[in-house]
Amino acid sequence: MQDYLQGLNDRQREAVTHINGPIMIVAGAGSGKTKVLTTRIAHLMAQGIDSFNILALTFTNKAAKEMKERIEKILGNNEARNLYIGTFHSVFARILRFEADKIGYPNNFTIYDTDDAKSVIKTVLNEMNLDDKQYKPNQVYNRISAAKNALVGPHEYMNDYALQQEDMRANRPAMGQIYAAYAQRCFKNGAMDFDDLLIKFYELLKNVPEALHKYQHKFKYILIDEYQDTNPAQYEVIKLLGAMHENVCVVGDDAQSIYSFRGATIQNILQFQKDYDNVKVVMLEQNYRSTQTILNVANQVIGFNKGQIEKKLFTDNSTGEKIKLIRTASDNDEGRFVADTIQEQKLRNHFNNRDFAILYRTNAQSRAFEENLRRMGIAYTMYGGTSFYSRKEIKDMVAYLRLLVNTNDDEALKRVINYPARGIGKTTIDKLILVANESNLSLWQVLERAREAGFRAGTLTALEDFVTMMKSFMSMLQKNNAYDVAAHVGKQTTIIKELFNDKSTEGVARYENIQELLNSIKEWTESPDNDEGELVDKSLGAYLQQITLLTDADNKDPNADTVKLMTIHAAKGLEFECVFAAGLEESLFPNAMAINTREELEEERRLFYVVVTRAKKRLWVSYATSRYKFGSLVQNEPSRFIEEMPAELVDRSFAGGGVLKQTSGFGNKPAFERMNKGNAWSSAGQAEKKYGPPPGKEKTNPSYIGATPPANKVVEHKASEDFAASDTADLKAGQRVEHLKFGFGEILKIDGSAHNPMATIKFEQNGEKKILVNYAKLRIVE
DNA sequence: GGTACACAGATTTTT
């Protein structure tokens, strides 16, 4: 028997060695899922199956990379390089780059990220004369995305009665038309958004028989990780690809399905057995990761969900410690507690930074942890947040490159045509757009014949200079590699110089980011080709397509000795010695956006299941009784999930110190801080064993304290007929004034600098406003 | 056409 099969249990070995025919592996958390997948691939190859015939799809680049590395380790050679391992999106993008022309797209198509897509939506809304308050680009995008993931095209969308009704009720009757216009605009721009990568590949397989034939033959063995997270588009693609050989292996855990907001449906995992005859099902129920205690907590919590594949995780691991429940008065205290505890654990139990993860529901929660870790001098890595490639300066630079590769990309053109400023303003751009729409040309095509459009001489020169410059860049594409082109563009457009001259902190950072971008292009250009001698595409176009699919996490070293901060979603598939599950509060986790239906709530609970099962040895669960949201203090009840944990496995001695800490809301006085440090959470522990109202009685709505009634809407004021701005040189507190928009009010105080005084005025209709006296038109009434 | 400033609105999760 081969070495690599040695370390497997019976079930795992069964899954690995079943070579032909469909197989579904239901793998509980920590049951060695990745090990099975990678060993299985290695085993396939050891059995003589050509690595070129194996396709493995994951959801994150991180997972793909890890799989590749582990296979290489097992095999001890470079053969793994030839495997098609990657995310759905990246693998499909790679194939579409060969095949796009067969479905009417340029092979150099642009990939739009979420920001790009939303900006196209804004453009479309604008052109359709629709209000972007009524049609919020965000919501429109999500709606379109949901349709695409369900394989509902614009035409079908507009003809679906139920969808129509839904949109009517949501006061968005034009949704279907927007969808159609958006899809058409993307097509015209030669661009695909993330969802298009899935559905265009599907269309390719469905409509082009040769393509279907080719890829069915190529991918004789298909493996899908995290199958519970596939959406209908992905499901259909797999079904088509696997139809010929039926060697489809899916691995999943219905209890960890947390992406239904992206269209994933657990149905896919339940459906699998019906799709093929003789599906082999293997259940992996032995957990090798966590302590008995952690596992028991997880098992009980997930039991509150209805409808799941019956399975019970067990482990041979030791009992371990109880879960520690932490209650703090504020988000900042939560951050401080966690940072202090990490420090303490490091000293007492000889943990390293890398043994800790702080996991939360929303990215916005990271701040308090970051601040406190920094204060303690603990190294950390934050995942999520703004990705490198979505920084403004990077997007600007990349937009130039995108435009070079695909001149139809109107979005890119709009971004760069006047950056850096070259005297092409809004009026000119509006006119360009108008001409483009009338003649159904791309903006670039209009630019090329700008002379015919009748611009003023000065404007025309600016436009033509821009075209000349871009053409000179384009001529480089043939003979030069991606790096040389990019460096040249940066220099010629003066982007680099401009950022270099900006000596502000942000300016310096931006300059460094551009340098980093250039470095990464260089590195990419110089990285080796495939070892079978297959030439890897090193063109600028290929580079651009792959960076859009890169996330922030892909540039970071997971093995660095740092505390890891990330959302629970991002933590799926990872494990840590010590885990802090933070922000266990009603309306935060479960999130207020996701408690409207039973399904949504169950997904939140699965999320909680995921955090709990990330921990190997120790788990802390924390919540704050109040936290800042948009700058104002919000009070929350403890999460219902806390009550769902078995009480005997939870140590609540840290959950009662809130009374003492409550006062820290007044601001962090140094003395106060010092006094409380170290013992604040344990000293008062006995005083309040019970926290909050018992389950069932709790309010699910957060209460807002100290909030003034919302005064966001301006009450329209009709200015007096004789309205004339008074001389406001010596305005004084107490005076009564009239403001054009806000109406009558009384000046409360005047401050600000002498030459630009600011008046705080209490208006009768519109509440308090701060107004710059020099700009506002005020009439002194008395 | 460019700049400076004020104000409204935003945050659930990701490829």
Next chain:
DNA sequence: TCTGTGTACC
């Protein structure tokens, strides 16, 4: 708190 957008002035 932070960012994008609108607007008034240069």
